[in-house]
Amino acid sequence: MALSSAPLRSKIEIYTFIKLNKNSEENKLMRPQATYTTRRGTTMSTSWSRNQNTVRHKSKSLGTISNTMIVGMLVLIVGLIYVAQGTQATNYDYELSAIDDEIAELEARKEDLAVEKARLTSIAATENSEVANNMETANNSGFVTE
Amino acid sequence: MSRNRFLKFGLLAVVAVIVARLFFIQIVQHDYWVEKAAAQQMMQYTLRAERGEIYMMDGDEPVAVAMNATVYTVIVDPMLTDPDEAKQVLTPILGDKRVAEWDDVFANRSLRYYIVGKNVERKAAEKVAEAELPGVWLQANTKRVYPEGSLAATVLGFVNADGVGQYGIEGALNERLIGKDGLLKTVKDVNNVALSIGDDNIKVPAEDGDDVVLTIDRNLQYGVEKILTEQTGKIGFKNISALVMNPNNGEILAMANIPGYDPADFGNVESAADYVNHVVEDPYEPASVCKTFAFATGMEYGVMTAETTFNNENVTYVDDWPIKNSTQKTELLGMVDMQTALNWSLNTGSTQVLRWLGGSETDINAQGRERLYDYYYNHFGLGQATGVELFEATGIVYEPHADIYGIDSTYANMTFGQNMQVTMLQVAAAFASVINGGEFYTPTVVKGVLKDGEIVDAVPRKVVRRTVSQETSAAMREMLYNTRRAYRANGADKAGYYIGGKTGTAQVIKDGEYSFDETVATYIGFGGTEGELPQYLIMVRVWEDGKTAGGEAQALPVFNVLNSYVQDYLKIKPAGM
Numbered sequence: 038m039a040l041s042s043a044p045l046r047s048k049i050e051i052y053t054f055i056k057l058n059k060n061s062e063e064n065k066l067m068r069p070q071a072t073y074t075t076r077r078g079t080t081m082s083t084s085w086s087r088n089q090n091t092v093r094h095k096s097k098s099l100g101t102i103s104n105t106m107i108v109g110m111l112v113l114i115v116g117l118i119y120v121a122q123g124t125q126a127t128n129y130d131y132e133l134s135a136i137d138d139e140i141a142e143l144e145a146r147k148e149d150l151a152v153e154k155a156r157l158t159s160i161a162a163t164e165n166s167e168v169a170n171n172m173e174t175a176n177n178s179g180f181v182t183e
Numbered sequence: 184m185s186r187n188r189f190l191k192f193g194l195l196a197v198v199a200v201i202v203a204r205l206f207f208i209q210i211v212q213h214d215y216w217v218e219k220a221a222a223q224q225m226m227q228y229t230l231r232a233e234r235g236e237i238y239m240m241d242g243d244e245p246v247a248v249a250m251n252a253t254v255y256t257v258i259v260d261p262m263l264t265d266p267d268e269a270k271q272v273l274t275p276i277l278g279d280k281r282v283a284e285w286d287d288v289f290a291n292r293s294l295r296y297y298i299v300g301k302n303v304e305r306k307a308a309e310k311v312a313e314a315e316l317p318g319v320w321l322q323a324n325t326k327r328v329y330p331e332g333s334l335a336a337t338v339l340g341f342v343n344a345d346g347v348g349q350y351g352i353e354g355a356l357n358e359r360l361i362g363k364d365g366l367l368k369t370v371k372d373v374n375n376v377a378l379s380i381g382d383d384n385i386k387v388p389a390e391d392g393d394d395v396v397l398t399i400d401r402n403l404q405y406g407v408e409k410i411l412t413e414q415t416g417k418i419g420f421k422n423i424s425a426l427v428m429n430p431n432n433g434e435i436l437a438m439a440n441i442p443g444y445d446p447a448d449f450g451n452v453e454s455a456a457d458y459v460n461h462v463v464e465d466p467y468e469p470a471s472v473c474k475t476f477a478f479a480t481g482m483e484y485g486v487m488t489a490e491t492t493f494n495n496e497n498v499t500y501v502d503d504w505p506i507k508n509s510t511q512k513t514e515l516l517g518m519v520d521m522q523t524a525l526n527w528s529l530n531t532g533s534t535q536v537l538r539w540l541g542g543s544e545t546d547i548n549a550q551g552r553e554r555l556y557d558y559y560y561n562h563f564g565l566g567q568a569t570g571v572e573l574f575e576a577t578g579i580v581y582e583p584h585a586d587i588y589g590i591d592s593t594y595a596n597m598t599f600g601q602n603m604q605v606t607m608l609q610v611a612a613a614f615a616s617v618i619n620g621g622e623f624y625t626p627t628v629v630k631g632v633l634k635d636g637e638i639v640d641a642v643p644r645k646v647v648r649r650t651v652s653q654e655t656s657a658a659m660r661e662m663l664y665n666t667r668r669a670y671r672a673n674g675a676d677k678a679g680y681y682i683g684g685k686t687g688t689a690q691v692i693k694d695g696e697y698s699f700d701e702t703v704a705t706y707i708g709f710g711g712t713e714g715e716l717p718q719y720l721i722m723v724r725v726w727e728d729g730k731t732a733g734g735e736a737q738a739l740p741v742f743n744v745l746n747s748y749v750q751d752y753l754k755i756k757p758a759g760m
Contacts, residue, residue, distance in 0.1 A: 126379055127372065134376045145253040149305050152252045155330035160405045
């Protein structure tokens, strides 16, 4: 099989094909007459022992405008994602700020309640309470033996 | 020049100007504009650390006695606020928190800021906010509050308008109480909301101050202050200070000074002297209570026991100065033992101890002075700061070779607690060591730090040094017990308790000389179950400018009342119960 029949094959297929067949009798016989096309597209007609897998294969490429548009679209998408993330982060910041304010408010209330409790349970307040005023004073107190 | 070339050059020139301007802004003025942008886009807050609270013990439970509360300042913009509406709505809400007269507030309507209420509490502030008066707004502040009022004011101190602790624990432990402020530096939006975007955001959290728990028992402190207040009326003296201490670990259970003040209203005092904690900040001459230390020193050197006798003539001469006994009883003349000398507080007896310390019957010499100084200063710690967690004075105890006039008579005076300046706490800490078996503890008012409801970081109570041997301690306990029983307690002590103590009456130096018109009275004593080591120590000091207070007449009765109260409060049982 001649190498010139390879263009429709993929690069891997060609490489595999050559690897498998480079030592076959057919190949050995054909070697002096072989022609091949270099990567630059020049047709060579000489004996070859190296670069047996060298082959030209054309890639289909998009035009300049298409490339620019695709890049532009990608940048736009990334930008939109960034903005969306940033907006979401800002929303979280607002939520966080509101929660912080709420925590501060609740802590201030908690402190106020603690102060109020301390005032209500202070000794002076307890001693002057109605309950204390209605208590009777013990005239005599002491220890008893068990 | 063709039109095209002209346009090209023109365009080039414009571009060159723009480039030059951009270069100037972005390179030359780079820092300036970055700073300006940061000022607009960044916000920087100091995250205020909360001042630690102060607790006292209530039995085994810590209770807050110094706390923080949010209060509000009410501000009016006279230009925007309607005077009649403001007066009508705010006057009843602000009550005594209003700090400005309405006529003054609206006298100049061009002012945009006038404080009309200070320290307004939350409920009132909420009413102000609900009223939605135009040009009226609130500013939140933190205020130190003392829910127990004036209780232990001189121990607690107060926090001034700048948030700095002054006097007492608030002042001495200010650094521990204030904590460490944090920092928030972040990008903000137009609403001043901190945003998490940005590379230079910094958040250093604030570290709140320690919640300090005191050894002082709230109930005991209240009871002691109440008794002292009552006693000022009974004995007719303005100033009384007292201290209740555990002699077996140095913990101070109560420390009181009458008169006191309200730390939440610290500006409302007669003078700055009201802020002084006389127990630790005011050195004085404790007088004959120091005989305890002189006699203990004599016992340590083996020059005396309670039974050792000397010839009492009710006066003795040192450096040609007469040293007289306050009691001139003729029945005390002649040979008397040291127990009698302590019972009657004979200055001649304590002076004789100083002579014996020098190995002499008749003279005071360098050896005697050195020995007394070694015990007074090095063993008992008199004239030195005790190390308590409060501002304290050191006082003066003259060195044995001090270059002063009449060093021998000075030392003779020191045996009965004059010619030296010490604090009540120094005397109490030394006295505790004499009666507890000879172990000196650094007195303390701090039990530890409150974290998650538990008291942590407690400093373990350790014996700092031995002051006297156990034998000397036991002998001194017995002498002090006998002294109290001899006649001075007047039957005040209940059976089954072991209570001892010593009086002291010192002349006060006025205009460089000892005055006969003013004296300070002291009583120091211990108590506990008979047959056991003392469980508490009480020291009382009574004085008033221009008045003569006596240890027996004024300080002893106060001690007796306190002693009964402390005994009951601590639930100390009599022997056999």
